[in-house]
Amino acid sequence: MGRIAIFTKTNLQDYRIIKLKEEIKNYNNISIIDIEKENIFPYNEKILNYDLYYFFVGSNFLSDIHFLAKYLEQNGKEVINKIHVKESIISKTLFYSILNKYVKIPEFVKIYSIDNIEYVINKIGFPMIIKHQFIHRGEFVHKIDNEKELYNFLEKYLLEKRINIKNLIFQKYIPYEKDIRIIFIGKPIGAMERINKNSFKANISQGGYGKQYKLDQEIIDIGYKIMEKCDLQIFAFDLLLKDNQYYLIDLHHIFQYEGFDKYLNKNITKEILNYLNEISNKS
Known part of the structure; x- marks a missing residue:
């Protein structure tokens, strides 16, 4: 061994x-x-x-x-x-750039100068989502409903908090029916629907809760496509479901899984260790 x-x-x-x-x-x-x-x-x-x-x-x-x-x-x-x-x-920008040709991702734009904000407005429209390319757990995900909110946001975070605009992703808001977290550890381990009745952010860390979601073949195919194109073996990804269409919104090479253990009665740590042993034995 x-x-x-x-x-x-x-x-x-x-x-x-x-x-x-x-x-x-x-x-x-x-x-x-x-x-x-x-x-x-x-x-x-x-x-x-x-x-x-x-x-x-x-x-x-x-x-x-x-x-x-x-x-x-x-x-x-x-x-x-x-x-x-x-x-x-490794960032959301990297994952989006790799996967955009293979997996449905909500329309997004990155800009590197505030001078191009009008392009964002015309391209994405409202409501839009603004997220940070490095921050996860829903901690920097903002829903912007109109132009006034957008400029207030930019003043607060670019001028006051000194967030660099090159780290922001502007993305079309999807009024989803379901938010789903999937974990792969060499193979699909399971899927969990995340639900938050008090916020559009369904993350468990943002007050949401989880329940079992049945893995279908389309989700499994998305997972294996991510594995192939991103060269990942242990990872989690988040999908939104709207009108029978899955949208990839995030991908994590290091991921939270306390909700999986709690709501799906899993032991993800043990799954990871067993997989590492399995790969080690094949080497």
Whole structure:
């Protein structure tokens, strides 16, 4: 059985870290490596003492994981979610650019100067969604209903809070019938409808709750297309359903799953560890 390293930020008070520390006691061949304390560049060869590597919670582009992933692969090591080897910064913009030809995505625009805001208005119209390309969990998703709200938003976030407009995505609002989170761990693990009666944001972290949603073949096909085109093996993605059409709104290589465990009676941490062992045994 191969040795497996999971890179994470060990001091985070996070449900997923807590579950990982509990579950990993049952696996003698899997180790947790702190992505900040033990990530020293140029890399020490002791980092090569494992056969398979997975980047978990807290490991992001600020830790230069792209360089670490490339170093590991160049030394013959297996990296789960190989997108880390190819891309230095992973964002909604990257995923949209890769998948826009293959999966239905609500119409979107990115601009790099406020001078082009009229183009956004004419292209997207109202209501529109404004989201940050790096922020997830619904924490920077705003529904804008008219031009006055748009300019108030821009004044608040661009001028007062110094958000760079190049990090914003302007997207057509979909008045969805269902919001669905899907998890793939080498294969489809399940789907959960997210419901929030008090907000258009159905995220569990925004006060929503979940219930089982039946995986259909179209969702499964979308998941495998994401796996192929983005070179991801462990990931989650979010769909909106409107008039029998699925729209991809987000994709996560590191994702929240407390709601899955709670509402679908899953153990996603165990699913991840078992999958890592399965891949390690094949290597």
